Amino acid sequence: MSILEKLSKKNLASEHLWRQIIGALFIWRPKFFWAFVILVIPLSGGITFILTSHISQPSGKFLAFTEFVILNLVVWLTIKVCRRLLEVFNLKKDGNSITWCYVTILFAIGLWIISFVFIFKIENNGSIATALGVIGSLLTWIFQDKIKGVVTFFHLRLHHLLNIDDWLIVEKLGVDGEVQKITLTSVIVYNWDTTTSTIPINALQTEHFINLKSMKDGKTYGRRMLQTFILDTGWFRVLSDDEIEQIKKEVVAPDITNRESVSMNLFSEEIHKGMLNAQLYRLYIYHWLMNHQHISQQPRLIVNWMEQKDGGMALQVYAFITDSTLAQFEWQQSQIIEHIIKSLDWFGLRLYQSPSAFDVSNSNIYLTKEPADYRKEVKI
Incomplete structure (x- = not known):
């Protein structure tokens, strides 16, 4: 284990949020770095070339490319840090920190979209804005279940209806156990029969579910x-x-x-x-x-x-x-x-x-004078 990994794990184990962020930021994983270099930078360059060509800003290509790469880097690092912190917070069963991590991820995605519009000045080009609007509508239709899941997640979390370690029963889905993990799109439940159920979180918006957390913690009469x-x-x-x-x-x-x-x-x-x-x-x-x-x-x-x-x-x-x-x-x-x-x-x-068949066959009330003989006759 390298010195950087030891330092990172030490910071992740801290109780201070800023140290946890530093620990998550400096985890060395080469595959993530090369994925960024091979995919994100060339993709940023291609998008910059196409959009600046349509907007007729050949002199601003390099500036737009630099800004776009920096934007992608910031958003990419933010999401990676949050995903790493989610693993830590899930182990600690810290529901509030998990919620704020997902809020940060959504905020980073929203910041990327707004910055994208300003970097390439799409508001001044009607054709590109229209094309992006059509693409956005199509993506919204494709990922409508994901969007519903995000809305359900924040509804459940803001009203304290679902937390890690809650005893959850969803009869229609056959779920009866403790909540192990909550994400923007799914809930993982460890059932009492030692099986694990993964259900879409938006199902908790449409299906009736019972949360027995208060009873489990002794906050009710029993x-x-x-x-x-x-x-x-x-x-x-x-x-x-x-x-x-x-x-x-x-x-x-x-x-x-x-x-x-x-x-x-x-x-x-x-x-x-x-x-x-x-x-x-x-x-x-x-x-x-x-x-x-x-x-x-x-x-x-x-x-x-x-x-x-x-x-x-x-x-x-x-x-x-x-x-x-x-x-x-x-x-x-x-x-x-x-x-x-x-x-x-x-x-x-x-x-x-x-009455069972045994009760009927052993009854002392018969329809004939002689009791019925159920033995099979054997022909000799």
């Missing part, structure tokens, strides 16, 4: 749990006095003893004669969730019956789990679901499930 359980209404009935006393003894009392729960005490006070087992079960689940250490009672905790359907009665649980990270949330949600299913039996309830 992550929403929304589960629906279909109960078989054939098991709904009024509980007898003995059954109510048994539930108080075997279900409510252990919870009060073990947890010293105010919520479970309130639940025991709400129990009265003539209650439906489904009603008592709904109240139990509600108070049990209120007492759960991983459930937030804000912004809402709802356990309610939904519309009756052919399959049964739907019990919906709407709650917020305080453990919002993916693994912990799924673990706590699974434990809650398992308890809800297990406690059904305490109240004499069952989940509804459509």
Whole structure:
């Protein structure tokens, strides 16, 4: 590693912007230098010759050529420095600096266009201005998606709608993971299934997306749990006095003893004669969730019956789990679901499930006097 490379990397690692710019400016990459010498300088000379010939300024060719080469050099170096700094800022996950780098690149391109007009005095030549206008319109039509991407980028960044490390969900595009990189035209997302998705940034302007950054950082009440359980209404009935006393003894009392729960005490006070087992079960689940250490009672905790359907009665649980990270949330949600299913039996309830072929073949109800024999006959 040369001294220049060591000095460049040292400056790039600095926290001061001016030192980072110097470090990016003095990175020695021969292929970039020769690309400039071989392509940019001859191209500048050719454009200068053609335009000055049409403008009839043969005496100003050398001056225009010099100005045009200097302009290309400045813009070329600006873009190279910004691209190098973008790599550093992406590693540091510095979203604001990334935005300013792209602003600088666009400003450099705009400066090139304005300076190009003044160097060759195109405003005084209608034919050249018209030709460039047609070319500009054609390029705008060709690169319309890129232009939309630039507009979307600044819209998202100025309104703080998207940052690196945000948890992004775009259901229509199958994206669910953390944002790794944001450019003027694309967003790279590392999905939870360890795959990487690259989506055009303008898709975030047209498609619905969800940003879970605030929830991930613990700035909300937690992550929403929304589960629906279909109960078989054939098991709904009024509980007898003995059954109510048994539930108080075997279900409510252990919870009060073990947890010293105010919520479970309130639940025991709400129990009265003539209650439906489904009603008592709904109240139990509600108070049990209120007492759960991983459930937030804000912004809402709802356990309610939904519309009756052919399959049964739907019990919906709407709650917020305080453990919002993916693994912990799924673990706590699974434990809650398992308890809800297990406690059904305490109240004499069952989940509804459509009969399977196994259920039908093992039923004790037959259409004929003899049960069907599904064994294949073997001819001897």
